[in-house]
Amino acid sequence: xxxAPKPRIKLDKKEAKKGDIVEVKALVSHIMxxxxxxxxxxKTIPRKILNKFACTVAGKQVFAAxxxxxxxxxxxxxxxxxxxxxxxxxxTWTDDDGSTIVGEDKITVT
Amino acid sequence: xxxxTRRQALGTGAAAIATATLGLTVSSAHAANDSGDLINKFTGxxxxxxxxxKLDLPEIAENGNTVPMTVSVESPMTExxxxxxxxxxxxxxxxxxxxTFHFSPASGVAEANTRIRLATSQNIxxxxxxxxxxxxxxxxxxxxxxxxxxx
Numbered sequence: 001x002x003x004a005p006k007p008r009i010k011l012d013k014k015e016a017k018k019g020d021i022v023e024v025k026a027l028v029s030h031i032m033x034x035x036x037x038x039x040x041x042x043k044t045i046p047r048k049i050l051n052k053f054a055c056t057v058a059g060k061q062v063f064a065a066x067x068x069x070x071x072x073x074x075x076x077x078x079x080x081x082x083x084x085x086x087x088x089x090x091x092t093w094t095d096d097d098g099s100t101i102v103g104e105d106k107i108t109v110t
Numbered sequence: 111x112x113x114x115t116r117r118q119a120l121g122t123g124a125a126a127i128a129t130a131t132l133g134l135t136v137s138s139a140h141a142a143n144d145s146g147d148l149i150n151k152f153t154g155x156x157x158x159x160x161x162x163x164k165l166d167l168p169e170i171a172e173n174g175n176t177v178p179m180t181v182s183v184e185s186p187m188t189e190x191x192x193x194x195x196x197x198x199x200x201x202x203x204x205x206x207x208x209x210t211f212h213f214s215p216a217s218g219v220a221e222a223n224t225r226i227r228l229a230t231s232q233n234i235x236x237x238x239x240x241x242x243x244x245x246x247x248x249x250x251x252x253x254x255x256x257x258x259x260x261x
Contacts (some may be wrong), residue, residue, distance in 0.1 A: 021218045034227070036204055043204040048134075062216040070200060072176040072225040079211075082187075082218030 005029040007103035009091060012017060015108045016083035024055065024063075025078045026091055028101055050075060050101070052094035058087025073092035083109045121221070128149045134236045145199040145206030149237055149247075152197045158245035163238045166223075174228040176253040182212070182221035183238045183246070193220040202232025229257045 007028035015020050028050070035047025047069060054064040062081035075093075086109045093101040149158075166180035183193045192215050198208040211222045220238070235249040 007165060034204075057216070060216060062214065063222070064212040066208060066210040067220065067224075068207040068213075070203050070205065070227050072227050076223075076225050078223035080217065080219045080221055082216055084216070107176075 002087055003086075005101060007091060007093070007101055009089075009103045009105045011089065011105055011107060014106075015110060018083060018109055020083045020109075021080050022083050022107060023078065023080050024089065024091075025076070026103065027074060027076045029074045029104070030093070030095075030101075032067075032069070032071060032073040032075060036069065048096050050093040050095055052090050052092075053077060055079070055081070056090050056092075057083075058085045059080055083107060085109055114118050142184060143203060143206045145201045145230050145235065148197065148199050148206050152195075152237055152239070153245045156245055158229050160247060162246040163248040165234060165236050165248050167234060167252050169251075170253045170255065171228060172190075172255050176225045176229070176255045177228050177252065177254075178223065179226050179234070180221065180223040181236050182219070185220050185240070187215055187218055187220060192241050193238050194218075194241050194258050195220070196220070197215065197237045197239075198226075198234065199227070200228060200232050200234050200256070202228070202230045204229060205242035208234075228252060228254045230254055 005028055007026055009042050012023040012027045030050050031048060033045055033048040037045050039045055049067060049069055055062055063079045086107060089105045089107055091103045125183060160183045164182045171177040181196055181198060183196060185191060185193045193213045196211045199206045200208055208226050213220045231253040233249045233251050237245055237247045239245055
């Protein structure tokens with residue numbers, strides 16, 4: 001996959017009051033090859049997964065995760081954060097090969 | 111006269127259908143994988159207490175390739191008392207580790223949802239680490255009808 005896939009990100013609210021809990025849902029298309037499967041010639045297909053995920057809001061990390069091959073293809077992640085200040089919501093996935101997929105949304109805190 | 115194109119390449123397609131042998135092996139022959147070691151490493155040898163953690167998984171997963179899983183931990187999520195990490199392992203996959211979630215007081219709520227692969231029926235275990243160094247755990251069995259590790 002040469003082209004970087006565009007993640008789909010959805011916040012349950014665009015504007016929040018200070019202290020509100022905001023829910024984030026994100027989906028990114030990725031093969032998440034486990035490294036366990038074999039191809040038609042019996043050769044192992046090398047592992048290729050997104051192994052790290054992190055979310056920052058206004059530059060501060062609110063949630064992170066490490067994924068193993070047991071996470072499904074096209075990984076979906078849903079989590080929450082507490083709204084404290086307005087700013088960009090940046091989601092970053094890191095691939096085994098070191099490349100990253102970045103998606104962005106924003107939250108306005110009133 | 112018109113010549114027809116050859117349509118003899120149809121033979122190979124039918125072979126793949128026979129593979130769905132519906133192997134409902136729900137016997138608890140749990141292949142010992144590294145899930146126990148992973149938990150030990152995570153807790154540093156401490157025995158986690160049952161409770162506080164909640165795992166939301168279907169009891170029967172039809173398709174092991176993508177099983178929705180929600181984990182949540184009871185915690186006020188304040189500076190003084192919050193969940194720092196949650197480890198998810200399964201005892202029936204080739205590798206025990208599934209995912210680790212990292213929380214902070216900025217998370218507000220210790221809850222996350224993702225979709226996992228299950229090779230076979232197995233127990234899913236969640237272990238939560240609190241900021242005070244205590245550990246809580248829960249486990250849940252999921253029966254899988256079609257495993258998620260094959261071609």
